Amino acid sequence: MENFNFYAPTYFAFGKDRESDCGQLVKRFGGSKVLIHFGGGSVVRSGLLDRVKESLIKESIPFLELGGVKPNPRSGLVYEGIDLCRKENIDFVLAVGGGSVIDSAKAIAAGTVYDGDFWDFYEGKEVTKALPIGTVLTIAAAGSEGSPDSVITREEGMLKRGASGEAYRPRFSVLNPALTETLPAYQTACGVTDIIAHLYERYLTNTKNVEVTDRMIEALILAMVNEAPKVMANPHDYDARANIMWGGMMAHNNSCGVGRTQDWTSHTVEHELSALYDCAHGAGLAVTMPAVFRYTYKHDVLRFAQIAVRVWGCQMDFNNPEATALAGIQALQNFLVSIGMPKNFAELGADEKDIEKLAYTCCFGDGSASGKVCGFTTLEQKDVEAIYRLML
Ligand code: NZQ
Ligand code: ZN
Numbered sequence: 001m002e003n004f005n006f007y008a009p010t011y012f013a014f015g016k017d018r019e020s021d022c023g024q025l026v027k028r029f030g031g032s033k034v035l036i037h038f039g040g041g042s043v044v045r046s047g048l049l050d051r052v053k054e055s056l057i058k059e060s061i062p063f064l065e066l067g068g069v070k071p072n073p074r075s076g077l078v079y080e081g082i083d084l085c086r087k088e089n090i091d092f093v094l095a096v097g098g099g100s101v102i103d104s105a106k107a108i109a110a111g112t113v114y115d116g117d118f119w120d121f122y123e124g125k126e127v128t129k130a131l132p133i134g135t136v137l138t139i140a141a142a143g144s145e146g147s148p149d150s151v152i153t154r155e156e157g158m159l160k161r162g163a164s165g166e167a168y169r170p171r172f173s174v175l176n177p178a179l180t181e182t183l184p185a186y187q188t189a190c191g192v193t194d195i196i197a198h199l200y201e202r203y204l205t206n207t208k209n210v211e212v213t214d215r216m217i218e219a220l221i222l223a224m225v226n227e228a229p230k231v232m233a234n235p236h237d238y239d240a241r242a243n244i245m246w247g248g249m250m251a252h253n254n255s256c257g258v259g260r261t262q263d264w265t266s267h268t269v270e271h272e273l274s275a276l277y278d279c280a281h282g283a284g285l286a287v288t289m290p291a292v293f294r295y296t297y298k299h300d301v302l303r304f305a306q307i308a309v310r311v312w313g314c315q316m317d318f319n320n321p322e323a324t325a326l327a328g329i330q331a332l333q334n335f336l337v338s339i340g341m342p343k344n345f346a347e348l349g350a351d352e353k354d355i356e357k358l359a360y361t362c363c364f365g366d367g368s369a370s371g372k373v374c375g376f377t378t379l380e381q382k383d384v385e386a387i388y389r390l391m392l
Pocket of ligand 2: 142194197281
């Protein structure tokens with residue numbers, strides 16, 4: 001196991017009706033004037049936004065609202081939010097929504113207290129300072145409610161890039177599983193897929209002897225495979241939703257990723273798809289993961305065989321471990337298809353003619369990227385192109 005630091009100080013308020021604690025939580029973490037940030041309207045329709053506002057009013061905390069965050073959140077609204085926070089002396093950003101809303105809130109929080117262009121953080125500058133952030137989560141998926149990360153799409157060139165830093169960890173996150181009951185089945189499945197992807201990205205490591213984190217990851221994937229079909233069958237299964245919501249947080253706050261190298265190839269390759277086609281991140285991952293894994297499994301056949309046996313119930317073929325590894329990848333894909341996820345470019349709405357461009361942007365971006373995708377393996381543009389072709 002490698003040396004590591006782990007500091008994940010987010011306060012979680014978990015369970016039914018916990019959004020009514022927002023006012024007290026903002027106070028506890030030092031907010032005196034709040035920007036409530038939200039998406040395209042689901043929180044208005046569900047009444048959640050009103051309940052959050054009531055809770056702030058009860059504590060006499062003034063607030064402003066900025067809605068309209070789109071999935072795959074854009075830089076334009078971030079600039080708008082930064083201007084608003086500066087003009088109105090906002091000192092706390094409260095995200096009410098999914099990963100896109102939370103990521104946009106994080107970018108606003110960092111940009112407000114930074115002299116330069118917030119996009120610098122999305123080109124590699126570490127986020128060391130930001131306004132404090134709180135979240136009320138409405139979809140179990142991205143894990144942004146407990147992560148030090150944010151992903152934003154810059155309209156110019158449609159570049160989707162991530163930024164990180166401890167200042168991006170939310171001070172508090174309200175996790176009420178009942179809030180996810182209004183999700184369309186497709187979005188629920190996209191969320192489960194993203195959670196599983198966050199676990200695979202950590203499982204695919206070049207560090208030896210990391211048994212505790214291996215076993216934690218395996219347990220969390222098994223839990224998702226067990227709970228997701230229950231929610232697909234009955235969207236009001238509170239306990240299954242609760243398990244998925246806490247699992248989504250655990251999958252990405254890095255408690256399962258410490259002390260080991262991580263992969264992130266599937267995410268890097270997928271981000272080009274959701275940037276270009278505006279598909280849901282989870283749906284993009286459902287198509288990307290099997291292709292990446294089929295392309296890279298020979299790098300460590302036994303690791304893929306291990307997850308095939310321990311998670312997917314495959315029989316170990318000692319004479320042909322490659323067959324076991326491939327059976328595990330197929331079992332993952334079968335599971336994702338069974339919950340309604342796409343399995344190829346066509347089902348995702350992607351186009352074969354864009355492959356060269358996708359591979360180029362993935363490796364070189366706007367000129368700032370290194371030309372390689374590094375993680376479990378090191379891939380060049382030709383490899384990334386071959387992976388996109390495996391998705392046809
Ligand atoms: O905008 P509204 O109207 O709220 O609708 C949203 C949106 O259309 C809807 N929705 C959310 N909660 C709902 C609901 N509809 C009904 N009832 C509810 N309770 O669902 C749609 C998707 O929302 P979004 O926030 O985009 O989903 P998700 O949480 O999957 O976030 C995806 C974004 O997170 C990034 C992705 O790249 C993508 O941009 N990621 C962020 C990470 C991080 N910050 O740590 C890590 C991830 O790997 C990921 O890359
Ligand atoms: Zn993800």
